[in-house]
Amino acid sequence: MPVDNVSGTNNPYASTHYTAKSNEKNTLTITSYIQLLATQLRNQDLTNPMDNSEMMNQMTQMAMVQALSSMTETMTASSAMSTTTYIAGMVGKEVTVAITEKGAYGTETLTGSKVGVIESVNLTGSIPTFRIKGDDTDYPLSYLLGIGDVTGSVENGDSSGENVDGGNTGDGDADQGETGSVS
Numbered sequence: 001m002p003v004d005n006v007s008g009t010n011n012p013y014a015s016t017h018y019t020a021k022s023n024e025k026n027t028l029t030i031t032s033y034i035q036l037l038a039t040q041l042r043n044q045d046l047t048n049p050m051d052n053s054e055m056m057n058q059m060t061q062m063a064m065v066q067a068l069s070s071m072t073e074t075m076t077a078s079s080a081m082s083t084t085t086y087i088a089g090m091v092g093k094e095v096t097v098a099i100t101e102k103g104a105y106g107t108e109t110l111t112g113s114k115v116g117v118i119e120s121v122n123l124t125g126s127i128p129t130f131r132i133k134g135d136d137t138d139y140p141l142s143y144l145l146g147i148g149d150v151t152g153s154v155e156n157g158d159s160s161g162e163n164v165d166g167g168n169t170g171d172g173d174a175d176q177g178e179t180g181s182v183s
Contacts, residue, residue: 087128096145115149
């Protein structure tokens with residue numbers, strides 16, 4: 001008798017991975033480093049003590065790691081503030097957003113674009129989102145294709161941001177700005 005789906009997944013090619021979250025047991029902090037150093041000094045061989053330059057090198061490396069960690073946190077906070085300021089300033093502006101479709105294995109495919117005026121911004125989630133007038137979809141900032149009506153550029157594959165045919169492809173109505181498939 002044949003046995004199907006022994007692995008517990010329907011797709012044997014789907015990539016799955018596990019990433020451990022950092023906590024006090026798997027993250028080296030300055031406190032844990034000092035405790036480790038004290039234990040190392042306490043249990044060192046008295047006939048062959050640790051070299052002072054080696055200890056200074058380790059302390060310098062730990063200070064550098066802590067400084068880089070602090071700088072990374074500062075840059076992340078600064079980037080988040082810039083994104084928040086940018087998206088909040090977009091309220092009332094006409095934009096072109098990407099319309100996507102979920103494909104196989106969770107991939108998203110660009111199927112078209114929509115022109116509308118940003119009506120509201122939601123800053124409560126981990127990723128800021130916006131809504132355009134007449135649409136209940138929350139679009140992340142990464143779906144923003146351009147400011148204004150750039151549907152002609154999207155349809156023709158032009159990445160310069162200029163409308164290739166020189167005309168406005170929409171009729172000016174934000175609710176009717178949806179286009180067909182992108183080629």
